[in-house]
Amino acid sequence: MATATTDPAPPVPDETTARFLKALASGARQQVMVLFAGGSELSVGEVAERLAIGQSTASQQLAQLKDGGLLTSRREAKVVYYRADKERIGAALDRLRAFLDGCC
Amino acid sequence: MATATTDPAPPVPDETTARFLKALASGARQQVMVLFAGGSELSVGEVAERLAIGQSTASQQLAQLKDGGLLTSRREAKVVYYRADKERIGAALDRLRAFLDGCC
DNA sequence: AACTCATATCGTCATTTCGTGAAATCGTGT
DNA sequence: ACACGATTTCACGAAATGACGATATGAGTT
Numbered sequence: 001m002a003t004a005t006t007d008p009a010p011p012v013p014d015e016t017t018a019r020f021l022k023a024l025a026s027g028a029r030q031q032v033m034v035l036f037a038g039g040s041e042l043s044v045g046e047v048a049e050r051l052a053i054g055q056s057t058a059s060q061q062l063a064q065l066k067d068g069g070l071l072t073s074r075r076e077a078k079v080v081y082y083r084a085d086k087e088r089i090g091a092a093l094d095r096l097r098a099f100l101d102g103c104c
Numbered sequence: 105m106a107t108a109t110t111d112p113a114p115p116v117p118d119e120t121t122a123r124f125l126k127a128l129a130s131g132a133r134q135q136v137m138v139l140f141a142g143g144s145e146l147s148v149g150e151v152a153e154r155l156a157i158g159q160s161t162a163s164q165q166l167a168q169l170k171d172g173g174l175l176t177s178r179r180e181a182k183v184v185y186y187r188a189d190k191e192r193i194g195a196a197l198d199r200l201r202a203f204l205d206g207c208c
Numbered sequence: 209a210a211c212t213c214a215t216a217t218c219g220t221c222a223t224t225t226c227g228t229g230a231a232a233t234c235g236t237g238t
Numbered sequence: 239a240c241a242c243g244a245t246t247t248c249a250c251g252a253a254a255t256g257a258c259g260a261t262a263t264g265a266g267t268t
Contacts, residue, residue, distance in 0.1 A: 012134050025129030028226080030116050033207045044245060057227050059246055078235055078244045084208035093204065097197055103137045104188035132256080148215060161257050163216055182214045182265055 013099045016069060020092040023068025028053075032061050033070065036084040043079045068092075117203045120173060124196040127172025132157075136165050137174065140188040147183045172196075 013021070023029060028051075035042055035050060042050075048058035062082050065071045069088040074081045117125070127133060132155075139146055139154060146154075152162035166186050169175045173192040178185045 012131070012138060018129075018131065018134070021125060021129040025122075025125040026226090027116070027122065030122070033204075034116060037207050039208065054228055055244085056229075056246075056248095059244095060227085063246080075235080075245095078242090080245065086208040089204055089208055093197070093201055099134075100137075100193055100197065103141050104143065104190040104193055130256085158258055159215075160217080160259075164256085167216080179215095179265085182212090184215060 014095065017092060017095045017099065019068045020070070020096070021068075023065050023070055029061050029065055032058075032065060033084070036071070036082070039084065041074075041081045041083045043081055045079070047082070118199065121196060121199045121203065123172045124174070124200070125172075127169050127174055133165050133169055136162075136169060137188070140175070140186070143188065145178075145185045145187045147185055149183070151186070 012018075024033075031051060032047060035047060044059050044062060045055060047062060048055045051058065062071060062073070066073055066082070069092050070085060071082045072085045072088075074083070116122075128137075135155060136151060139151060148163050148166060149159060151166060152159045155162065166175060166177070170177055170186070173196050174189060175186045176189045178187070
């Protein structure tokens with residue numbers, strides 16, 4: 001075996017954490033996230049309307065946030081509802097803190 | 105006054121947190137950060153050499169990480185030493201968590 | 209003051225990201 | 239099967255980012 005107990009800290013953030021950071025490192029996507037405060041559930045169209053952006057733009061931002069582990073999606077009939085993924089967000093923050101603990 | 109006690113959570117991450125995220129949302133800069141594990145102190149030239157990148161590139165990455173609150177710099181004679189800024193990193197993580205708490 | 213070393217800044221180019229409209233896809237109802 | 243409404247995917251130009259070499263600045267030495 002390579003390592004016995006707990007790895008001190010990965011040499012670089014894993015893919016999942018890296019995508020989490022990239023997803024959040026955008027003012028536009030940060031604004032998207034605030035729409036989901038309080039556990040609200042919004043469709044792609046609603047997000048597009050509230051932020052006054054194109055629907056395809058909203059779809060792509062939401063997809064990236066979902067890929068980054070910040071949102072989950074649920075399909076009801078034709079409309080797709082997005083919602084903040086509390087669990088994965090917490091996990092990502094923990095991994096981020098673990099990585100940074102290894103750096104200072 | 106506008107708000108009395110504690111703001112529940114800013115509508116969008118403040119400038120400082122946004123810069124923190126942008127600084128960290130880059131594989132190259134993540135690799136830079138791991139060099140500072142264990143509190144090591146490195147000069148610009150050492151960083152450039154260890155990562156096999158140009159000197160000006162290293163200088164710019166370090167500047168951006170410093171701007172994002174991840175590093176501090178200290179000048180000794182001609183050489184500038186960078187080091188992880190444990191305190192500001194912790195503060196940034198706390199602000200990030202506070203912002204995300206407002207989103208889920 | 210002239211010289212040298214380490215770092216920072218500038219100008220440039222290649223790559224990536226962002227936002228948009230057009231077209232394709234998916235799920236539903238007729 | 240067809241049509242529809244909502245979303246996703248695609249292709250494109252515009253803007254931001256990343257890396258480099260060349261040049262400028264800062265600090266110390268002779």
